[in-house]
Amino acid sequence: MKNRKALLVISFGTSHPDTRKKTIEACEKLIKNNIKNYDFYSAWTSTMIIKKLSKNGEIIEYPSQTLQKLVKIGYKDILIQSLHIINGQEYEKLLEIIKIFRDKFDSIKIGRPLLSKLEDYDEVVDFIEEVTKYDNIENKLDTATLWMGHGTEHTAHSSYAGLEYRLRKREIKSYIGTVEGHPSIEDVIYFMKKDGINKVNLRPFLLVAGDHAKNDMAGQDENSWLNRLKAEGFKVKVHMEGIGEFEKIQNIFLNHTLEALGGIDEQ
Known part of the structure; x- marks a missing residue:
């Protein structure tokens, strides 16, 4: 056979x-x-x-x-x-x-x-850089892209910090936060304010734009990232695209x- x-x-x-x-x-x-x-x-x-x-x-x-x-x-x-x-x-x-x-x-x-091998991180950061430039085509100093990841209590939570480190090293105006874990939305808000960011392009760092993107990220609840960012004085534009697109x-x-x-x- x-x-x-x-x-x-x-x-x-x-x-x-x-x-x-x-x-x-x-x-x-x-x-x-x-x-x-x-x-x-x-x-x-x-x-x-x-x-x-x-x-x-x-x-x-x-x-x-x-x-x-x-x-x-x-x-x-x-x-x-x-x-x-x-x-x-x-x-x-x-x-x-x-x-x-x-x-x-x-x-x-x-x-x-x-995100597994070191080269995977570099490829994903290349992707993030492309999207960040698209979001901030006018290259304004006070504009950045914020990516909402899922997060985890598993030891693999360091993956998000690993991405964040590479973004800072390459001076890409994007930030990584997570719903469950580190970096948190509070961490990201602190660093964006410290860096003089006023305008935020909000995106899911999730394969799909499902429940987390529609509710935790861009929902009407006061605790959604969209409303928390607005409450902190940021101007926010939501992009509802899962990275799998x-x-x-x-x-x-x-x-x-x-x-x-x-x-x-x-x-």
């Missing part, structure tokens, strides 16, 4: 169909179209979102369900690409699932999340997939 190969792209997921098409599905399509001779599958790691969509009749598989299905079908070689931003809790959860299936396939290769980010994920495809079996 012909050796069957499967490509499995795994993301956290989203319950917002508008951003899903522009981000998750756009990344999946690019990877699928560039990986030949592999059958395409996808799965999400958020059980909460999977359950929410199931109530409306849409079936999204959890990674273990998809991998079990691939075993039954008879696939031998599996190529997995994560669409997670950092090597945090969601990615570790994925790795634990993969361990269970390690001996079920001849090989399992894994493409790393967005940008070709630069999509191509980074694709390159991680291609690198995994040419590499050794992930141990």
Whole structure:
């Protein structure tokens, strides 16, 4: 029987169909179209979102369900690409699932999340610089871009500080903050005021522009970043684009997939 190969792209997921098409599905399509001779599958790691969509009749598989299905079908070689931003809790959860299936396939290769190796940070900072220049095309000294990341209590929280360090080193007028973790919105407000920033382009540093972007970042609640920034005297322009919409980010994920495809079996 012909050796069957499967490509499995795994993301956290989203319950917002508008951003899903522009981000998750756009990344999946690019990877699928560039990986030949592999059958395409996808799965999400958020059980909460999977359950929410199931109530409306849409079936999204959890990674273990998809991998079990691939075993039954008879696939031998599996190529997995994560669409997670950092090597945090969601990615570790994925790795634990993969361990269970390690001996079920001849090989399992894994493409790393967005921010893993040092060169990933440099590529993402290049992306941030491009967007920052677009946001501040007039190059005004009092204007900056603020990116809202998710944040985590996992040790991978240092990823955000690592980005922030590179932005400062390269004197890029962008700031990184997180909803859950460090740097916090209070940290960012302090530094923006210290740097004389008055006008802010507010963007999600999230694959999708879903709940966190629409509520925590730009919601009507007084504790949203939009309203907290306004209360501190900043003029704010909201950009509702998940970073998964940008070709630069999509191509980074694709390159991680291609690198995994040419590499050794992930141990």
